[in-house]
Amino acid sequence: MAVDLNMPILIVDDYKTMLRIVRNLLKQLGFDNVDEATDGAEALSKARAKAYGLIISDWNMEPMTGYELLKEVRADNQLKNTPFIMVTAESKTDNVIAAKKAGVNNYIVKPFNAATLKQKLVAVLGDF
Secondary structure, three states: OOOOOOOOEEEOOOOOOHHHHHHHHHHHOOOOOOOEEHHHHHHHHHHHHOOOEEEEEEEOOOOOHHHHHHHHHHHOOOOOOOOOOEOOOOOOHHHHHHHHOOOOOEEOOOOOOOOHHHHHHHHHHHOO
C-alpha cells in the first residue's frame, strides 16, 4: 500500500533548528502536512487532539523526554498504533534497547540526511 504523502506528521524537538531540519527533510521527501511540538507534553496534547500518521521525536527534552512520550503514546489506546521514530544524538545500546522495549518503530542517530530518513520511513511506513 502506498504511503499517503498528505498524512499528518508530528515532529518533536526542543531545538528549533532541528525542527526546521527535519521539516525540510520531510518536505524533500514529499511530506508537507507537518506539525511541531517542542517537548513531550506538548506533543502528547497535540497527538490526542489530532490523528497523526507518524510521530518523529527527539529523545532528550525537558520536562517530558521523547522516551517518556513514547511510553505515554504506547499506553494510550487511541495512540498506541501510531508509528513512532526516535531521533537522538546518542547511539548508546541501552537507549536503543529501552526504546525498542517501549515500542519504538525505528531509531535515527543524529546527524542524518534525507536518504537516512527515507530509509527509516520506508522501514516503518512502507515504500513511497
